[in-house]
Amino acid sequence: MRIPCPCCGWRDRREFTYYGHETFLHRPAPDAGAEAWDDYLHNRENPAGPTRDLWYHDPCGSWVVVARDTVTHAVAGGEGLA
Amino acid sequence: MADPSVTLTVTGGADGLGLPLRHGDCRLTAQPVATASLIAPYPGRVAACSAALAALGLAFPAPGQGLSAQGARIVWAGREQAFLFDAAPPDGLAEHASLTDQADGWARFLLQGTGAEAVLARLVPLDLRAGSFPQGRVVRSLLGHMPLLLIRAASDAFEITTYRSMAGSAVHELGRAMRATAARG
Numbered sequence: 531m532r533i534p535c536p537c538c539g540w541r542d543r544r545e546f547t548y549y550g551h552e553t554f555l556h557r558p559a560p561d562a563g564a565e566a567w568d569d570y571l572h573n574r575e576n577p578a579g580p581t582r583d584l585w586y587h588d589p590c591g592s593w594v595v596v597a598r599d600t601v602t603h604a605v606a607g608g609e610g611l612a
Numbered sequence: 613m614a615d616p617s618v619t620l621t622v623t624g625g626a627d628g629l630g631l632p633l634r635h636g637d638c639r640l641t642a643q644p645v646a647t648a649s650l651i652a653p654y655p656g657r658v659a660a661c662s663a664a665l666a667a668l669g670l671a672f673p674a675p676g677q678g679l680s681a682q683g684a685r686i687v688w689a690g691r692e693q694a695f696l697f698d699a700a701p702p703d704g705l706a707e708h709a710s711l712t713d714q715a716d717g718w719a720r721f722l723l724q725g726t727g728a729e730a731v732l733a734r735l736v737p738l739d740l741r742a743g744s745f746p747q748g749r750v751v752r753s754l755l756g757h758m759p760l761l762l763i764r765a766a767s768d769a770f771e772i773t774t775y776r777s778m779a780g781s782a783v784h785e786l787g788r789a790m791r792a793t794a795a796r797g
Contacts (some may be wrong), residue, residue, distance in 0.1 A: 537675040537676075537690075537691050538675065538676070538751065538752065541738075541753070542737035544737055544754065545737065545753060545754055561690070579664040585757070588753075588754075589690070589752035589753050589754065589759065589760070590675075590691050590752045591690045591691045591693070592691045595648075
């Protein structure tokens with residue numbers, strides 16, 4: 531599996547650390563309520579198909595949102611995070 | 613107060629590791645890191661850093677880039693990070709970037725020989741053939757499991773920089789790969 535890094539281009543998966551679904555980018559407002567926060571902290575989909583998740587490129591220090599397919603293992607692309 | 617009875621001795625990151633090593637036509641030598649300043653520009657200050665570095669004839673490098681001028685060298689070292697080697701940071705740079713002296717945190721080696729690409733192919737998960745990794749190109753990657761800053765120094769030579777704390781493991785891994793590559797003839 532190869533993942534695109536915004537600095538370094540396509541790199542081997544072993545250079546990356548997985549951080550889970552992109553849910554972490556959608557932090558609820560402080561007053562969003564217990565249900566929203568419970569969802570944010572604990573509940574994740576387990577999709578068979580397209581998903582978007584966070585990867586950290588350890589060598590250069592970039593965060594990447596990777597669009598990939600859990601069935602075909604195809605990596606469609608990635609966007610760097612600010 | 614300094615204790616006059618204590619003498620501090622400067623040691624290199626590759627001291628005591630049995631270098632140079634030679635297997636087949638490949639040679640691994642120590643390349644002492646005399647000065648290394650990590651430059652991490654504050655947000656939005658890359659251009660200002662380039663302006664300050666112009667005093668040395670340098671600029672802040674793009675990803676994968678290394679620049680040399682007047683004996684000084686600046687090398688991309690990660691996202692919005694670069695190493696300045698062999699020169700003190702120029703005046704004014706500290707206003708625009710966080711500067712840390714990391715000279716004694718890194719160990720550097722030179723791997724030279726026609727088999728150098730084949731040796732590194734065993735340890736680095738990248739295509740290091742000249743077509744995709746030309747002379748002067750800089751990458752951050754892995755040497756086995758160790759963090760790596762790799763520069764193609766010449767058509768048959770690679771500059772290998774890793775954490776000084778891992779220098780012994782790096783020499784061990786490189787020596788093993790050199791021996792195995794040489795055994796294949």
